[in-house]
Amino acid sequence: MIAAFDPVLLARIQFAFTVAFHITFPAFTIGLASWLAVLEWRWLSTHNAVYEEVYRMWVKIFAVTFGMGVVSGVVMSFQFGTNWSVFADRAGNVLGPLLGYEVLTAFFLEASFLGVMLFGWNRVGPKMHFAATLIVAVGTLFSAFWILSANSWMQTPQGFRVGSNGLLYPTNWIKVIFNPSFPYRFFHMVTASYLTTAFVVGGIAAYYLRHNRHVKHARIMLGMAMIMAIFVSPFQAVLGDMHGLNTLKYQPAKIAAIEGIWNTERGAALRLFGWPDQAEEKTKYAIEIPKLSSLILTHSLNGEVKGLKAWPKDDRPPSVWVFWAFRIMVGLGILMIFTGVTAAVLFFRKQLFSKPWFQRWCMVMTPAGFAAVLAGWFVTEIGRQPYVVYGVVRTAKAASPVIGSQLTMSLLAFIFTYVFIFGAGSYYIIRLIGKGPGDSEKAYGAHGMKEPPLFTDSASEKGGKHV
Amino acid sequence: MFNLGGFLDLPLIWYGLIATAIFLYVLLDGFDLGVGILFPFAPSNSCRDRIMNSVAPFWDGNETWLVLGGGGLFAAFPLAYAIVMPALYMPVILMLLGLIFRGVAFEFRFKATGRSRRFWDYSFHFGSLVATFMQGMVLGAFVQGIKVQGRSFAGGAFDWLDAYSVMVGMALVFGYALLGATWLIMKTDGITQDWARKCAQYVLGYVAIFIGIVSISMPVMNADVKTLWFSIPNIFYLLPIPLATLVMFVMNWRNLHKGHEYSPFFLSIGIFLAGYLGLGISLFPWLVPFAVSFRQAAAAPESQSLLLVGTVVLLPLILGYVAYCYYIFRGKTSDEALY
Numbered sequence: 098m099i100a101a102f103d104p105v106l107l108a109r110i111q112f113a114f115t116v117a118f119h120i121t122f123p124a125f126t127i128g129l130a131s132w133l134a135v136l137e138w139r140w141l142s143t144h145n146a147v148y149e150e151v152y153r154m155w156v157k158i159f160a161v162t163f164g165m166g167v168v169s170g171v172v173m174s175f176q177f178g179t180n181w182s183v184f185a186d187r188a189g190n191v192l193g194p195l196l197g198y199e200v201l202t203a204f205f206l207e208a209s210f211l212g213v214m215l216f217g218w219n220r221v222g223p224k225m226h227f228a229a230t231l232i233v234a235v236g237t238l239f240s241a242f243w244i245l246s247a248n249s250w251m252q253t254p255q256g257f258r259v260g261s262n263g264l265l266y267p268t269n270w271i272k273v274i275f276n277p278s279f280p281y282r283f284f285h286m287v288t289a290s291y292l293t294t295a296f297v298v299g300g301i302a303a304y305y306l307r308h309n310r311h312v313k314h315a316r317i318m319l320g321m322a323m324i325m326a327i328f329v330s331p332f333q334a335v336l337g338d339m340h341g342l343n344t345l346k347y348q349p350a351k352i353a354a355i356e357g358i359w360n361t362e363r364g365a366a367l368r369l370f371g372w373p374d375q376a377e378e379k380t381k382y383a384i385e386i387p388k389l390s391s392l393i394l395t396h397s398l399n400g401e402v403k404g405l406k407a408w409p410k411d412d413r414p415p416s417v418w419v420f421w422a423f424r425i426m427v428g429l430g431i432l433m434i435f436t437g438v439t440a441a442v443l444f445f446r447k448q449l450f451s452k453p454w455f456q457r458w459c460m461v462m463t464p465a466g467f468a469a470v471l472a473g474w475f476v477t478e479i480g481r482q483p484y485v486v487y488g489v490v491r492t493a494k495a496a497s498p499v500i501g502s503q504l505t506m507s508l509l510a511f512i513f514t515y516v517f518i519f520g521a522g523s524y525y526i527i528r529l530i531g532k533g534p535g536d537s538e539k540a541y542g543a544h545g546m547k548e549p550p551l552f553t554d555s556a557s558e559k560g561g562k563h564v
Numbered sequence: 565m566f567n568l569g570g571f572l573d574l575p576l577i578w579y580g581l582i583a584t585a586i587f588l589y590v591l592l593d594g595f596d597l598g599v600g601i602l603f604p605f606a607p608s609n610s611c612r613d614r615i616m617n618s619v620a621p622f623w624d625g626n627e628t629w630l631v632l633g634g635g636g637l638f639a640a641f642p643l644a645y646a647i648v649m650p651a652l653y654m655p656v657i658l659m660l661l662g663l664i665f666r667g668v669a670f671e672f673r674f675k676a677t678g679r680s681r682r683f684w685d686y687s688f689h690f691g692s693l694v695a696t697f698m699q700g701m702v703l704g705a706f707v708q709g710i711k712v713q714g715r716s717f718a719g720g721a722f723d724w725l726d727a728y729s730v731m732v733g734m735a736l737v738f739g740y741a742l743l744g745a746t747w748l749i750m751k752t753d754g755i756t757q758d759w760a761r762k763c764a765q766y767v768l769g770y771v772a773i774f775i776g777i778v779s780i781s782m783p784v785m786n787a788d789v790k791t792l793w794f795s796i797p798n799i800f801y802l803l804p805i806p807l808a809t810l811v812m813f814v815m816n817w818r819n820l821h822k823g824h825e826y827s828p829f830f831l832s833i834g835i836f837l838a839g840y841l842g843l844g845i846s847l848f849p850w851l852v853p854f855a856v857s858f859r860q861a862a863a864a865p866e867s868q869s870l871l872l873v874g875t876v877v878l879l880p881l882i883l884g885y886v887a888y889c890y891y892i893f894r895g896k897t898s899d900e901a902l903y
Contacts, residue, residue, distance in 0.1 A: 161671045167624055168667040172660045174634045178649025179656055185649070186715055189642020190864040194871040197632075197639035201878040204628045209882075209889045212621030220892050262715060266864045270566065497650040498716050507657045514661055518668055525675040 107504040108180040108496045111511065113478070115172055117471055118515050122166030124470045127241055127287060128294025129159050130234035132321070137227050147535070151314050154534035155298075158526050160215055165522050167208070169515070180504070184485055184495035191257050191267050195247040195274065203240035207233050241287055249279035251486050252477065253347045265489065277347055281340035282477075288333045289473065292433060293466025295325035300463025301530055303456040314534045316450050319459070323449065326437035334430055338393075344480075345394055348487060349403050350412065351480035354419040356390050357383065358404045365390040365402040370424065373416040378406060380420075414482045422475035429469040436462055568872060569865030578640035578868055579851070579858040581875060585636055587840050589629035591743070591833055596623045598744020600666050600692025601737060602763055604685065611756045612685065618751040618897040620670055625886060627663065639871050643715060644851040644861040651710045651717040652702050652724050659698035666691030693737065700736030704729030707782065707847065712855035728781070735774035739836065741767045746829035749820075751897050757825075764828060765820050772813050775839055779806065782846050786854075789846045802845065809838040 133152060140148035174196070177185045213221060213229040221229070256272025257265045267273055299322030305315035345352045353359075357368045357380035367390040371383030391400040405413050436458065443449040485492045568574060596619040606612050638645045649656060669688035676684055705724035712718055745767060748760035783790035793802055816831040851858040862868065 161675070164624075164668055164671040167627065168664040171627060171631055171663060171667075174631045174638075175649060175656055175660060177638060178634070178645045179653050182646035182650045182716065185638060186642055186646035189638055189645065190867040193635075193639030193642055193863060194867050194874075196635045197871045198874055200628065200632045200635045201874055201882065204631055205625065205882045205886065208625035208628045209886055211624055212889055213892060216621045217892060267866050267870075270866075270870055497646075497653075498718075499650050499653050500721060503653055503721055507653075510657065510661060514664055518664060521672055522668065525672055528675065 102501050102505065104499065104501045104504055105493050105496045107501055107508060108499075109492065111504060111508045112176055112180060114508070114515070115169065115176060115511055117474070118519070119166065119169040119173055120470065120474060121467050122162050122169065123237070123241070124290050124293050124467065125297065126159060126163050126166055127237045127290035128292070129155065129162070130230070130237045131291065132294055132298070133159060134227075134230045134234040135321075137230050141223060141227055147313050147317060150535035151317055154314075154529065154532075156215065157529050160211075161522055161526055161529070163207075163211060165518065168518075172511075178497075179507075180497050180499065181485070181495050182497040184490060187263055187490055187495070188251075188265050188486055191250065191254075191265050191273055192247050194267075195243050195250070199240055199243035199247075203236045203243065207236035207240065210236070238287065241290075242283060245283045245286055246274050246276070246279050249282045250274075250276045252276075252282075252481055253278040254486050254489055259489070263490075265486070278340070278343055281336065281343045285333070285336045285340050285473075286470075288329060288336055289466065289470050291325060292329055292333060293470055295322040295329070296433065296436075296459075296462050296466045297464075298322045299326065299459045300461075303459035304530075305533065306450060307453060307456045307460070311533045311535060319450065322459075323437065323440035323444070326433060327441050328437070330430065330433040330437050334434060337427075337430065342394070344477075348481060350405065350408050350414060351419065351477070352394065353403055353405045353407070354414045354416040354480055355423045355476065356394075356402065357416065357420045358390065358402055359406050360404040361401065361407050362404065363391065363401050364388045364399045365394075367393065371420075373420045375413075375416055411483060414480045419476055419480045422472045422479070426469050426472040426476060429465050429472070432462065433465060433469075566869055567865050568869040572872075574865055574868040574872065575640075575859050575862035577872065578636075578862070579849075582633065582636050582640060583844060585629055586633045587837070589626070589633050590840065591836060592622070592626035592629055594740045594836070595619070595743040595747040595829075596626055597666075597692045597696045598740035598742065599748065600688050600744070601696060601741045602744050602748075602760075603689045603692070605759075605763070607755055607759050611759065614752055614756055614897055615748060616670065616673065616688075618748065621889065621893050623667070623670060625889065627667065630663075636871075640863055640868055641851055641858065641861040642863055644856060644858075646715070647710065647712055647717050647852050647856065648706075651719060652705060654721070655698040655701045655705070655724055659695045659702070662691045662693070662695030662698060664691070666695065696737050696740050697733040700733035701725070701729040703736065703843075704732030706853060707732075707843070708785065709854040710852050712852060731774075732778065735771075735778060738767050738770040738774060739839075742771050742832050743829070743836070746832045750826050750829045753896050761820060761823075765817075768813070768816060768820065771835070775809065775835070778839075779842065782843075786846075788854075792846065805838055805842050805845075809835060809842075812838065 133156060136148050136152045136155070139145070140152060210229040210232040213226065214233055217226055217229060250273055253276045254265075255276050256267060256269035258268050260266045298318050302315040302318035302322060305311045306319065341352070341355075354373070356365070357371055357373045358365055359373075359378050359380065364387070366383075366385035366387045368380055368383040368385050371380040373380045388398045391402055392398055394400065394402055405416060439455065439458075440449060443452060443455060449455075481487050483492055484490065485495045599615055599619050603612060603615060606615055634645075637648075665687045666689075669684045669691065673681055673684035673688065701724060705726075708726075708728060710717065710719065711723065742764060745760045745764035749757055749764060752760065783793055792798060812831050812834045816828055816835070819827045819831065847853055849857045849859065851861045
């Protein structure tokens with residue numbers, strides 16, 4: 098029975114599963130690293146111990162999340178070869194150096210200075226420690242730069258030629274790295290990470306406020322989170338719109354699938370909800386707003402929007418997934434903007450920290466960022482099917498010569514391992530949240546030990562200076 | 565377009581760089597995987613805490629060399645990457661799963677209490693053991709050659725599994741255990757150090773036996789390797805490698821018994837370097853043994869050039885700050901009386 102599954106489908110499911118699992122960690126740690134840097138800066142410049150306590154609580158959560166991100170990321174670096182070897186062979190000349198730069202500019206930086214950030218408290222001075230936090234934060238952004246450049250090139254490839262054996266050769270690196278969709282995708286994703294972190298932090302702060310615990314810390318956390326919700330979530334909507342227009346230019350089939358439009362039409366209606374039926378080639382039960390789709394996409398009421406039927410059947414993305422994932426992402430984005438507006442109103446009425454219903458709402462919104470990030474990636478990755486390098490390499494022809502049963506076994510092993518590890522990680526994070534910031538006993542580093550992991554310094558034993 | 569291929573032998577440079585990255589991985593993750601292999605045999609829980617602390621600031625960076633090895637292979641020799649990964653599919657996946665279980669144990673273990681802490685102890689140990697054993701099997705399968713047709717792997721799903729690769733897997737377990745034990749001698753004192761010293765003395769003999777078996781079997785299995793090592797004048801140029809290995813074994817044995825704290829670790833590194841050089845010489849110029857050479861597998865010169873510029877600038881920087889991090893955490897790891 099196992100062998101009956103299509104190996105390409107299994108390879109796709111496995112990649113989707115491992116990368117979806119992986120992306121939740123960077124989505125959180127990119128934002129968290131930058132926020133930790135801000136917290137440490139506030140602490141060093143104001144000497145307000147509350148900032149320090151908030152930092153020390155969140156750095157532990159950062160460590161657990163980062164650890165899971167690292168181990169699931171190592172898997173990704175091998176998946177291109179194990180599951181997509183034909184793709185690796187054909188696109189390696191172009192993508193290899195980009196991933197190589199990610200390792201060289203980001204991974205070593207993050208991994209090395211994370212050690213200082215977690216365990217270096219009494220080994221380096223406060224300035225050096227702050228520098229380590231800052232370096233880790235910058236490292237996460239470098240990493241996002243390269244991996245999103247590589248991903249964007251697969252979406253909107255340029256600056257290459259096709260050589261013998263179907264191999265792709267770079268002809269212009271600047272064009273490869275700064276391909277058309279890259280700037281939009283980069284800013285959209287980094288902003289998404291910041292918002293993901295903000296809503297997690299805000300939700301947990303709201304939980305503390307509701308239970309009247311760690312009130313001083315919670316006010317700082319909720320305040321900073323809501324600054325992000327107020328200013329950044331509307332900005333994200335603008336970025337998303339720009340990204341969408343870029344997609345319309347380079348991947349119109351993806352837009353047609355997002356919109357659920359089958360026939361090319363002028364003055365296309367916006368289908369708010371509905372069920373795109375691939376077999377019947379129409380969107381059933383659609384709730385429409387006339388002309389709005391044309392207005393959004395072409396900025397004109399009667400602009401032309403291409404429908405999915407403009408492409409042959411096997412060049413169309415699976416429309417149901419794209420259609421619904423997009424609506425989930427946008428819906429969550431609207432809720433985030435709404436949260437920001439509400440927070441602003443409550444702030445001016447001096448009720449931001451006191452309204453129980455708003456605290457409950459923020460708690461509900463805690464996982465909103467994760468869900469929106471995943472939904473967004475589903476839109477962009479399923480929407481570019483059936484290609485792995487858009488318009489150049491088909492997904493179906495990119496897989497490894499690995500037999501289905503092997504793929505099934507490894508897929509099951511990954512699912513089991515990830516669910517288990519993720520469960521344990523979440524449990525420990527929830528326990529850290531339960532414990533909260535500002536324990537009277539100082540918890541050191543990531544390991545929550547009562548005492549700092551005393552590294553008896555040989556220099557200090559001999560009466561020398563202790564770093 | 566930008567191309568250094570005109571005046572640099574790019575494939576050769578990259579062959580050297582990848583080999584160096586993999587060697588650094590073997591050394592650096594070697595000692596922290598080795599620590600994991602020895603972990604459950606430590607005399608007490610406080611010893612285990614201490615052992616864990618001795619590698620906690622470093623393991624993440626150490627593992628990054630594996631990503632560089634994998635990513636670098638993809639970047640510089642995509643064809644080799646595309647053949648080797650499917651050929652060694654199962655051991656690679658099992659290695660990754662092992663690395664997951666041991667990697668998360670660093671964070672989870674200190675947050676767990678009672679029984680669940682025991683669970684993460686075992687997760688750390690068996691994860692390290694499986695990852696190491698699979699790396700050894702990958703090596704064992706690799707040196708026996710990989711079946712290739714056209715631009716793809718053409719063998720079966722279990723080509724990698726035979727007695728020889730199992731033997732090399734075991735050899736690497738002992739090898740990493742030696743690195744781990746000598747690392748602990750350097751980074752700890754008291755009963756942890758005494759125990760680590762006993763471990764090192766014990767595994768050193770096994771490492772010698774395994775290196776002997778591999779050294780003899782390589783020329784026996786492959787005629788080209790035999791002529792390479794035993795023809796005249798090659799034998800005179802290459803003789804220093806086995807001789808140096810022998811000398812380092814003897815010195816390591818003596819220094820371990822004399823109570824040296826630092827030299828056993830560096831001598832063990834030397835032994836690994838000699839073994840690695842020996843393998844490298846035997847397998848040159850193959851990148852996918854005995855089917856695809858490093859020249860055939862090389863990426864386009866434009867690709868190798870672009871990454872080379874970055875590597876020349878960034879690699880010294882990386883080595884610099886990695887060294888700085890080791891310097892920050894120098895000296896003996898926390899005292900067990902604290903816990």
